[in-house]
Amino acid sequence: xxxxxxxxxxLSIQEGENATMNCSYKTSINNLQWYRxxxxxxxxxxxxxxxxxxxxxxxxxxxxxxxSKKSSSLLITASRAADTASYFCATDTTGGFKTIFGxxxxxxxxx
Amino acid sequence: xxxxxxxxKFQVLKTGQSMTLQCAQDMNHxxxxxxxxxxxxxxxxxxxxxxxxxxxxxxxPNGYNVSRSTTEDFPLRLLSAxxxxxxxxxxxxxxxxxxxxxxEQYFGPGTRLTVT
Numbered sequence: 348x349x350x351x352x353x354x355x356x357x358l359s360i361q362e363g364e365n366a367t368m369n370c371s372y373k374t375s376i377n378n379l380q381w382y383r384x385x386x387x388x389x390x391x392x393x394x395x396x397x398x399x400x401x402x403x404x405x406x407x408x409x410x411x412x413x414x415s416k417k418s419s420s421l422l423i424t425a426s427r428a429a430d431t432a433s434y435f436c437a438t439d440t441t442g443g444f445k446t447i448f449g450x451x452x453x454x455x456x457x458x
Numbered sequence: 459x460x461x462x463x464x465x466x467k468f469q470v471l472k473t474g475q476s477m478t479l480q481c482a483q484d485m486n487h488x489x490x491x492x493x494x495x496x497x498x499x500x501x502x503x504x505x506x507x508x509x510x511x512x513x514x515x516x517x518x519p520n521g522y523n524v525s526r527s528t529t530e531d532f533p534l535r536l537l538s539a540x541x542x543x544x545x546x547x548x549x550x551x552x553x554x555x556x557x558x559x560x561x562e563q564y565f566g567p568g569t570r571l572t573v574t
Contacts, residue, residue: 444560
């Protein structure tokens with residue numbers, strides 16, 4: 348079974364709009380990470396947020412973490428066609444080294 | 459730095475054949491892992507290693523073996539290939555913070571395996 352569940356499964360927006368993706372997980376975590384995957388490629392790390400952090404920013408990316416609700420969100424502001432990709436959340440469970448990935452959100456940004 | 463490299467890029471096997479997928483990293487990372495990705499799904503952890511000589515099972519270890527004799531290399535062996543093992547396989551590496559979990563993982567380009 349997968350730890351992380353992303354919502355929505357797919358998202359289509361216009362260039363310049365903001366994109367928000369959500370991730371829910373089941374067990375206590377050390378940290379939560381977001382990755383991007385372009386079609387047919389390996390995953391690229393975007394941002395890591397630790398369990399004692401609530402919000403992090405990196406360029407046009409903003410990630411929030413609510414450990415009480417076991418959920419996280421990724422916001423991409425002012426989206427570009429190049430942001431078209433699949434986005435995955437991944438969690439490291441407390442006390443272990445097993446990184447568990449969600450099924451991903453497929454984002455399509457129309458030019 | 460080459461980062462994480464995987465060979466081969468593509469492979470077709472017949473049911474029952476065995477093979478080894480190669481993975482190497484040149485970043486001196488303690489942690490290495492293997493994932494499989496099936497269509498429309500996220501990655502599922504097969505096996506991982508926290509250092510040379512230390513390996514452990516992930517979510518879906520059956521049918522796969524690993525070993526870690528050096529820091530750089532982490533090969534994945536398919537013992538007797540089955541059609542259910544048709545997938546894209548990714549190797550990744552990372553620094554480990556010990557009890558505080560992992561840093562970002564660096565992924566290889568993947569191996570696309572088809573078992574007929």
